[in-house]
Amino acid sequence: MKKFFFLSSVVVLLIACSPKGGKTTATTTPAVNPMEAQLAAAKTKYPDATTDQLKKGTIVYYGEACTRCHGAKEITNFSAEELPGIIDNMARKAKISVEEKDAVLKYVMGVRLASK
Ligand code: HEC
Structure with a gap:
């Protein structure tokens, strides 16, 4: 019986300490960095958004x-x-590339959605 308790507490410890990936860390740790909050917000709309894009x-x-x-x-x-x-409209006026437009869109949506 003692052995059983010992084993089950080892299992509990293993489960409690096992890393669950970046996603869990992001939801349990409050986003203090504004860029992090914006990235999380942007991802709700564009799951492929990256910090580099923002x-x-x-x-x-x-910029210019x-x-x-x-x-x-x-x-x-x-x-x-x-x-x-x-x-869409402004990217045409500014004649920016598809990548730049994509980055601007993700950035503004991140800012907008994070500000709610
Ligand atoms: C060639 C000039 C020009 C460039 C370059 C330009 N804009 Fe504009 N922008 C305008 C004008 C003119 C308006 C106001 C009239 C309109 O909505 O078309 C405007 C309005 C806006 C508005 C307000 C829209 C609204 O409905 O009131 C936003 C936001 C904006 N621009 C963002 C951007 C962003 C982001 C870029 C770069 C990708 C950009 N603009 C580049 C001329 C420009």
């Missing part, structure tokens, strides 16, 4: 391509429903 999107959004006609717009002034259409 970084690239930030650079495009605040998107600010030469107007200042950087306040993203949270627009709804998550209208942003994809706006970005």
Whole structure:
């Protein structure tokens, strides 16, 4: 009987300590880094979104391509429903690449959805 208890506590310990992958860590640890919160939010819409894409999107959004006609717009002034259409339209005006547009879209959606 003693042996049984010993074995079962070893099993419990193993289960409690086994890594469950990055996903579990992300949901149990509060996102303190804003980029992390934005990435988690962006992934709810675009599961393939990466930190690199959000970084690239930030650079495009605040860079020359998107600010030469107007200042950087306040993203949270627009709804998550209208942003994809706006970005489509603006990507055409800015003549950015498909990759850049994809990055900007993921970035703005991450910001928008994380701000709720
Ligand atoms: C060639 C000039 C030009 C470039 C480059 C440009 N925009 Fe715009 N943008 C405009 C004009 C003009 C408006 C306002 C009229 C409209 O909605 O078309 C606008 C409006 C916006 C709005 C507000 C939309 C609304 O419905 O009020 C957002 C957000 C925006 N731009 C983001 C971007 C982003 C992101 C980029 C880079 C991918 C970009 N813009 C590049 C000219 C530009």
